[in-house]
Amino acid sequence: MAKPNRVEVLSPEGCRTVVADEGTAGREPGSLWTMAPRLDDLRGKTVYLVDTGFGGSGKFLDEMQAWLAEHLPTVVAVRRRKTGHVFRDDTKDLWAEIKERGQAAVLGVAG
Numbered sequence: 001m002a003k004p005n006r007v008e009v010l011s012p013e014g015c016r017t018v019v020a021d022e023g024t025a026g027r028e029p030g031s032l033w034t035m036a037p038r039l040d041d042l043r044g045k046t047v048y049l050v051d052t053g054f055g056g057s058g059k060f061l062d063e064m065q066a067w068l069a070e071h072l073p074t075v076v077a078v079r080r081r082k083t084g085h086v087f088r089d090d091t092k093d094l095w096a097e098i099k100e101r102g103q104a105a106v107l108g109v110a111g
Contacts, residue, residue, distance in 0.1 A: 006076070021087040039103060039104055042068075042072055042075050042104065043072060043074045043075065044074050044075070044102055045075060045076070045102075045103040045104060046075075046076040046077075046078060046101060046102045046104075047068070047075055047076070047077050047096075047102065047103070047104045047105065047106065048078050048080055048098045048102045048105040048106070048110060049061040049064060049065055049077055049078065049079050049080070049105075049106050049108065050080050050081075050082050050094065050098075050105055050106065050107045051079065051080070051081045051082065051108050051110055052082045052107055052109055053081065053082060054108075054109050054110060055110055056107070056110030057107075057108030057109055057110045057111070058108065060108045061079065062111045064069070064077075064106060064108075065077045065079065073095065078101075080094055080097075082094060082107075
């Protein structure tokens with residue numbers, strides 16, 4: 001049985017370290033990786049708003065998209081619905097699109 005990923009919160013600003021387990025695709029067990037660095041500014045950037053399909057995430061992203069339009073009108077907000085299972089990382093096509101065309105992403109998870 002694979003051990004669950006261990007998450008260590010390093011700061012309240014969103015930095016984290018994840019330790020890969022045997023079920024982590026493309027990673028050696030025990031390897032470390034961190035989140036992408038924070039952007040200094042969102043103005044002029046493309047931000048993907050990803051609806052995971054989990055209870056209420058679409059409504060949350062509606063509010064976020066409206067807030068961005070009002071407060072940061074130069075942000076290009078791109079809405080996408082995650083394909084595949086809500087709790088599985090089986091959405092390679094979307095992650096590739098975000099990596100190629102976006103500078104940031106927000107995953108809508110609500111409940």
